[in-house]
Amino acid sequence: MPADKSKLVSFATLVNNRSDILPPLLNRAAQLSNLQQKLRNELEPPLSEHLFVANFNNAIMTLYTDSPAWAAKLRYNISSILKIAQTRCGLADLRSVRIKVILPENRITDTKRKIELSDQSKRLILNAAETAKDPLLRSTLFRLSRN
Numbered sequence: 001m002p003a004d005k006s007k008l009v010s011f012a013t014l015v016n017n018r019s020d021i022l023p024p025l026l027n028r029a030a031q032l033s034n035l036q037q038k039l040r041n042e043l044e045p046p047l048s049e050h051l052f053v054a055n056f057n058n059a060i061m062t063l064y065t066d067s068p069a070w071a072a073k074l075r076y077n078i079s080s081i082l083k084i085a086q087t088r089c090g091l092a093d094l095r096s097v098r099i100k101v102i103l104p105e106n107r108i109t110d111t112k113r114k115i116e117l118s119d120q121s122k123r124l125i126l127n128a129a130e131t132a133k134d135p136l137l138r139s140t141l142f143r144l145s146r147n
Helices: 011-015 022-042 068-076 078-088 119-131 135-145
Strands: 052-056 060-065 096-101
Touching: 022 052, 022 078, 060 068, 060 078, 068 078, 068 096, 078 096, 119 135
Parallel strands: 060 096
Antiparallel strands: 052 060
16 A cells, blocks of 8 residues: 655755654653663663663653573562662652563574584484484484484
């Protein structure tokens, strides 16, 4: 479906602030950045380095982090984060904090890792295959020892 051309705004118009669209977006981005900086200043490194403010409204703040391990540590500190946001960041009505994991692009892989067995492991599996009495187990161990 084609876009409604009457609602299209050129990039130059956005950049030159001759539009009502960009100033609110810039203001919101500044709010998120300021809140993130305040929270990071209050929390100890390295935890503070893995906290990214995604959004907030009166009652809920959403934080992103870059791994499940940091998400667990942030969840463990939710009460502290909530208190800091309420008392030092001007979000007195904030009632909950959500933590979501967003993996960095360089950590997302579509290919499977090739696992290589050490020579010693191959020998152990081969020895086990040679002494196995079950034919299915024996063939499986032989196949495994070749990988």
